[in-house]
Amino acid sequence: MKLSFWGATKQVTGSMYLIELKNNFKILIDCGLQYESGDNxxxxxxxxxxxxxxxxxxxxxxxxxxxxxxxxxxxxGFKGTIYCTEPTKALVENLLYDSVNVQLVENKSKNRRNKHRKILYSSKHVKESIDLIKIVDFNNKFKINENASFTYYNAGHILGAASVLIEITENETKTRLGFTGDLGKNNSKIVVNPEIMPDLDYLICESTYGNRLHKCNRAAEDEMNDFITKSCVNKKGRLIIAAFSVGRTQAILFTLNKLFKKGKLNGIKVFTDSKLGIASTRIHEQFIKFLNNEAIDFFNEKGSLFEFPNLKIIESEYDQQDLNYQNEPYIVVSSAGMIEGGRMQHHVRNNIQNPVSTILIAGFCTEGTLGYKLLQGNKTINIKNKESAVYANVTSTDAFSAHPDRDELLTYINKTVNKNLKKIFLVHGDNKTISNFKDFLENKNFTNIETPYKGYEFIIE
Ligand SMILES: [Zn+2]
Incomplete structure (x- = not known):
């Protein structure tokens, strides 16, 4: 068989790997959007x-x-089957329709006078994609055909996320390939711990944080309580939290709910303002049984994970405008996580010149994004074509990180290693991160580490 790498190679977006069997059967692992460079x-x-x-x-x-x-x-022209877990199907449907909307909005602002607008795909293609999905359960070996089967293992990371162990039989030899997908941390908010794929011959491992260590070692609740005390209680200001719509927003709302239940929100109002975030929150509530024990126990004892009396969901632009005139301290959870678009830009624009407002970035920001520029300490920033001085306090936390750091990845790899493991391919990390992580692993006496470039092919006899 041939394994080739077509995305998330020395970068983090566009995950796509191809397995071609000798009988010409072709399996694609992921088919992600690449949005790091050039004409998308x-x-x-x-x-x-x-x-x-x-x-x-x-x-x-x-x-x-x-x-x-x-x-x-x-x-x-792809007409094959798309396999995924049940919660992934629900989330992906929302994300793909949202992706069409994002493209339409972007096009509108870029090409006001250009009649020849082009988008990558339309709602029709999303509908056709969803119709091709077949749900496969976790920890249940699924036979694709005589030569190929696969098993989903919990990856943590976000609701429904899986690592994939693929077994291929050729020439009466069985080969076991493990794709980590994106992994989560142990003891994350809401999601379960990642599971190890057993007896692998080859590991294709994500490396997002392969060259850094998470700074925050304390509980997410303590960290969040501190931000609230500093910005909303002491300064009587606003806490504007930028969080990804899927996973991060829910982890933060769950944390705020727990603080509320412990009487620590002091009457401070919380607003959640992201259409996709709100839809994702509802999907999380549908799939409670896929979440971790902490979340399930909380649900059984106290009810909703994400709703509490202080929380208001912003449904309309009118509500959003209304927020500008609030004099009392409040908390907003909105997206996009890297502040590159979405309703979060509106909140940043309205608070960036307010010295008692705090902008808290709760996730990874790629170079070039507005979130990245703010974290670099830029004194002025351009939002929606308006240059503004930065007077607000800008800060970040990795307490809600959805990826393992370098040492957690090492622990995962150590648990995966077995006498049959022939090679580890590092993917899903930027160039520098992947090369640092390779050096780090080699210093720990790992051999046969590869860092594939786009188009790299590997033959397994
Ligand atoms: Zn991911």
């Missing part, structure tokens, strides 16, 4: 194979950098 439409439409020749796609999780290019491959 051209890059994402440029498949290195004929889409109609792909037999199936095994999806690890719903995030757009893993699922977001599925409607494009469908547009170009």
């Amino acid at each position: 439409i051209e890059i994402n439409e440029d498949f290195p194979f004929k889409p109609k020749e792909i037999d199936c796609i095994i999806l690890t999780h719903a995030h757009i950098d893993h699922s977001g290019n599925i409607p494009t491959i469908v547009k170009f």
Whole structure:
């Protein structure tokens, strides 16, 4: 068989790996949107194979950098089966329709006078994609055909996220390939701990935080309580939290709910303002049994994980405007997490010049994004074509991180190592991170570590 790497190679977006069997059966692992560089439409439409020749796609999780290019491959003729877990199906449906809306809005602002607007895909392609999905349970070996089967293992990370162990039998030899997908941390808010895929021959491992250590070692509740005390209680100001819509927003709302139940919110109002975030929150409530024991116990004892009397959901722009005139301290949880778009930009614009407002970034920010520039300490920033001086307090936390750090990845890899493991491929990390992580592993006496570039092919006899 041949394994080739077509995305998330020395970068973090566009996850896509291809397994071609000797009998020409073709399995794609993930089909993510790439949005790090250049013309996104051209890059994402440029498949290195004929889409109609792909037999199936095994999806690890719903995030757009893993699922977001599925409607494009469908547009170009893919008609095979798309496998994913049940919660992933629910989340991916929301994310893909949202992705169409984001493209339409972006196009509108970029091409006001240009009639030749182009988008990567439309709602029609999303609908066709969703119709191809087949749900597969966790920890249940699924036989694709005589030569290929796969098993989903819990990856943590976000609701429904899976690592995939693929077993291929060729020439009467069985080969076990493990794709981590995106992993979560142990003891994360809401989601379960990652499971180890047993007896692998090859590991394809994510490396998002392969060169850094999480700074926050205390409980997320204590960390959040501190931010609230400093910004809303002591300064009587606003706490504006930028969080990804899927996973992070729910972890933060759950934390705020727990603080409320302990009487620590002191009457401070909380607003959640992200259409996709609100839809994702509802999906989390539908799939409680997939969450960790802490979340399930809380649900059984106290009811809703995410709703509490101080919380108001912003449903309309009118409500959003209303927020500007609130004199009392409040907390907003909104997205996009890197402040690159979404309603969060509106909140940042309204608070950036307010010295008693705090902008808290609760996730990873890629270079070049507004969130990254704020964290670099830029004195002025440009939001929606308006240059503004930064007087607000800008801060960040990794207490809600959805990825393991370097040492947690090492622990995961150590648990995965077995006498049959022949190679580890590092993917899903930027160039510098992946090369540092390779050096780090080699210093720990690991051999046979590869860092594939885009188009790298590996033959397994
Ligand atoms: Zn992810």
